[in-house]
Amino acid sequence: PSRDGFTGEHWYNYASRNQLGVAYLDGKTPCLLVARGTYNIMKLDAYQYRDKQLELLWQWTSTEESTLYHGQGAHFMHCADLDGDGRDEVVLGSCVIDDNGNGLWSTGLRHPDHCYVGDIDPARPGLEIYYGIEPGRARDAVCLVDARNGEIIWGIDKPTEHVHGAGLCADIIAEYPGRECYSGESNFPARWLHSAKGELLADETEWDAGLSPRAVQWDADLQRELLIGGKI
Numbered sequence: 001p002s003r004d005g006f007t008g009e010h011w012y013n014y015a016s017r018n019q020l021g022v023a024y025l026d027g028k029t030p031c032l033l034v035a036r037g038t039y040n041i042m043k044l045d046a047y048q049y050r051d052k053q054l055e056l057l058w059q060w061t062s063t064e065e066s067t068l069y070h071g072q073g074a075h076f077m078h079c080a081d082l083d084g085d086g087r088d089e090v091v092l093g094s095c096v097i098d099d100n101g102n103g104l105w106s107t108g109l110r111h112p113d114h115c116y117v118g119d120i121d122p123a124r125p126g127l128e129i130y131y132g133i134e135p136g137r138a139r140d141a142v143c144l145v146d147a148r149n150g151e152i153i154w155g156i157d158k159p160t161e162h163v164h165g166a167g168l169c170a171d172i173i174a175e176y177p178g179r180e181c182y183s184g185e186s187n188f189p190a191r192w193l194h195s196a197k198g199e200l201l202a203d204e205t206e207w208d209a210g211l212s213p214r215a216v217q218w219d220a221d222l223q224r225e226l227l228i229g230g231k232i
Helices: 011-015
Strands: 018-024 030-036 043-050 053-061 078-080 089-092 095-097 103-106 112-118 128-133 142-146 152-155 163-170 180-185 191-194 200-203 214-216 225-227
Touching: 018 078, 018 089, 078 112, 128 163, 142 180, 142 191, 163 214
Parallel strands: 112 163
Antiparallel strands: 018 030, 030 043, 043 053, 078 089, 089 095, 095 103, 112 128, 128 142, 142 152, 163 180, 180 191, 191 200, 214 225
């Protein structure tokens, strides 16, 4: 995607945030997704490989959507069938682009530092997305949303300053169905470990795994183990 439209003192930083992805936009053909922009303007081009050529299918820019799509990007993209129609959608942070190149929904929460897509709560139909939103918010900077429409299922009801790092979303506790969700603040020691239902299981007074713990399938049981600071 072109660098047109990126202006101001920090234009190079904003224009040089790039991601790649692969999505089955028609449900059967792998397509190349190329994105530019995270913090303000966002652009996404979709290509299909046909007859030894890359064929441009569509182009999307946040400026063609409502202001809710502006600056919603992440440092990565996810591609998955979010609405159950057999075709993949593209998760660009706090907003989703439909398989036809139109905006599907946006939470308007802005830039997430971590974002996990999957069947996080198996008791609910469909998929969910777990977010840790970096910019300070009055509430819901840590939240779970319905992947089909972006509606918030649960979120923390306290203000945040800077939710940071990779967070965590993994099944680490057998007693709670689904995946546990973990986020933390970078500027002061606030930590939250939630169940898939939004129950607060631990905070900074009980458990601190840093800002980016890793989950690994280590000992052949159904739960994942944690890799923290070089220790399992």
